[in-house]
Amino acid sequence: MTINRRQFLHTSAALLSAGASGALPRFATAATPDGAAAATPVDGGTLTYAVPEDVTQLVSFLDTNTRNRNVSAKITEGLLRYNTRFEPQPLLATSWEISPDGLRYTFKLRPGVKWHDGEPFTSADVKFSLLAQQKLGPRGRISLANVERIDTPDPLTVSIVLSKPAPYLIKAFSSAELPIVPQHRYGDGDPLTSPNASAPVGTGPFIFEKWVRGSYVSLRRNPDYWRRGTPHLERVIFKVASDPAAISASLESGDAQAANNVGLADLARLARNPKLRVDDTYDAYLNNGAFLEFNNEHPALARPEVRHAIAQSLDRTFIRDNVYFRHTNVIDSPVPRVLSNYYDDSTFHYPFDPAAANAALDRAGYPRGADGTRFALRLTYLTSGDLKNAAGYTRAALAKVGIKVTILDGDLPTFLKRVYTDRDFDINLNGLGRLYDPSVGVQRFYWSDGARHPLVWINASHYQNPDVDHLFVQAATETDERRRAVLFRQAQQIVGRDLPVYPLVSIPSIQVYSTRVRNLNNSIDLMAGDFSDTWLDDKAPA
Numbered sequence: 001m002t003i004n005r006r007q008f009l010h011t012s013a014a015l016l017s018a019g020a021s022g023a024l025p026r027f028a029t030a031a032t033p034d035g036a037a038a039a040t041p042v043d044g045g046t047l048t049y050a051v052p053e054d055v056t057q058l059v060s061f062l063d064t065n066t067r068n069r070n071v072s073a074k075i076t077e078g079l080l081r082y083n084t085r086f087e088p089q090p091l092l093a094t095s096w097e098i099s100p101d102g103l104r105y106t107f108k109l110r111p112g113v114k115w116h117d118g119e120p121f122t123s124a125d126v127k128f129s130l131l132a133q134q135k136l137g138p139r140g141r142i143s144l145a146n147v148e149r150i151d152t153p154d155p156l157t158v159s160i161v162l163s164k165p166a167p168y169l170i171k172a173f174s175s176a177e178l179p180i181v182p183q184h185r186y187g188d189g190d191p192l193t194s195p196n197a198s199a200p201v202g203t204g205p206f207i208f209e210k211w212v213r214g215s216y217v218s219l220r221r222n223p224d225y226w227r228r229g230t231p232h233l234e235r236v237i238f239k240v241a242s243d244p245a246a247i248s249a250s251l252e253s254g255d256a257q258a259a260n261n262v263g264l265a266d267l268a269r270l271a272r273n274p275k276l277r278v279d280d281t282y283d284a285y286l287n288n289g290a291f292l293e294f295n296n297e298h299p300a301l302a303r304p305e306v307r308h309a310i311a312q313s314l315d316r317t318f319i320r321d322n323v324y325f326r327h328t329n330v331i332d333s334p335v336p337r338v339l340s341n342y343y344d345d346s347t348f349h350y351p352f353d354p355a356a357a358n359a360a361l362d363r364a365g366y367p368r369g370a371d372g373t374r375f376a377l378r379l380t381y382l383t384s385g386d387l388k389n390a391a392g393y394t395r396a397a398l399a400k401v402g403i404k405v406t407i408l409d410g411d412l413p414t415f416l417k418r419v420y421t422d423r424d425f426d427i428n429l430n431g432l433g434r435l436y437d438p439s440v441g442v443q444r445f446y447w448s449d450g451a452r453h454p455l456v457w458i459n460a461s462h463y464q465n466p467d468v469d470h471l472f473v474q475a476a477t478e479t480d481e482r483r484r485a486v487l488f489r490q491a492q493q494i495v496g497r498d499l500p501v502y503p504l505v506s507i508p509s510i511q512v513y514s515t516r517v518r519n520l521n522n523s524i525d526l527m528a529g530d531f532s533d534t535w536l537d538d539k540a541p542a
Helices: 005-009 066-075 123-136 244-253 264-271 304-312 316-323 354-363 385-399 412-421 466-477 481-498
Strands: 046-051 080-082 088-090 093-098 104-109 147-154 157-162 206-212 216-221 235-240 258-260 276-279 288-294 375-381 403-407 427-433 501-506 511-514
Touching: 046 244, 066 206, 066 216, 066 235, 088 093, 104 123, 123 147, 123 157, 244 258, 244 264, 244 511, 264 276, 288 304, 288 385, 304 354, 304 481, 304 501, 316 385, 316 501, 375 385, 375 412, 385 403, 385 427, 466 481
Parallel strands: 046 235, 046 258, 375 403, 375 427
Antiparallel strands: 080 088, 093 104, 104 157, 147 157, 206 216, 216 235, 258 511, 276 511, 288 427, 288 501
């Protein structure tokens, strides 16, 4: 059974009417399209969720990699959560107020919340968390860039004071995006090396139990969770499978009740299984996409005409149809089309044309040698089955225009070090979240500060253009929506011509799960929800 994304989007009326009250409404989801949301939840049971690779840490505090986010949000909470219209809803904050000039955000915190080790949650934890992410977070450095100070007048009040407006900021406080961590677990040491990264203490519905690296992460129910009556599950296990085929097999055998990153070639077969559901609800918070990043420090790739030729060597329709089995769309701009006011693809036109690419490379002064090769490139890719397959296609496509490509394999830590620390690559296939606002998601693709102060997930190409920086800086503080849209469109037009990053296809957010699973998703960011509403229906076929 396949669940259409519309079934997810039309069911958020409860959240829309909830406002900023202290109550946390139920988030109806695509996991319950047949009326199961009305059924009485059953407590108990273990949900085993199969994942393709292990996490690098268990809190998305300073590493917002998707696999980290999905586990972290079950343990560690944010101030807010969001419905399908991006309207904020209460979580650790029960209410909030933004000053008329947009320079002060005041949050009232939920009373009586305790960390999993019994310590009280207070405004000091919020202040510590946000300031650390402003300094060291790959996205916090951008989303919190305008934070001047944070006031904590009492244990349950936080005021974030900005030097300039940040019109996107109210959308940034989700559990996975800006998690609130316990200050007492970090102390005065380096937060990057805190033991909380591998054995986290949070306020969420599940308590960290065990991490067997390369095998599984185990979480158990928080019996003292502030939201009474939840969670329903006794335990959640994130089980690492060896490859997409193993994930599919674990679903079919019942060893796992849910999974993402299922092999796309298997989806048609899994959808015919009456005991499984395939959910293709679009993740409108992350807006994930696949991109080809050019190392602008490479002599040949520093030239836009060479980057243009490589773009014309790639058939993105082939990638869509044969790598992603048509479960995705070709994208023509780094800004998601869903953000229609800001979208501009007018300069991203590089139609697949190997003949034109060959001619352009000849004109650029890179003739074929005796062996037919013009020059060689090293290709890295974000570790996932789909991008690995895209890497194989890219190597074959570029060989046809005389570019020899060597693929550099490795696990996620190797990839991150190779790309962001050692700069030991020439072209890079990356999966990046374009997110809910270009100031947070897209600016980092091109931000010159990422070249001067390297950090993971920021400007792997080391592109530097002061005009683009200026446009993004202006847009980040512009409160007039029409003017803000103009600034984003101008930035897209420049980077479309320069092309340090070539958009390829969107990355689908597909989950497959047993018909026993109810209320799997309770947040706009889908897999980064908290499973507090999830339960297992013993009456469903197993």
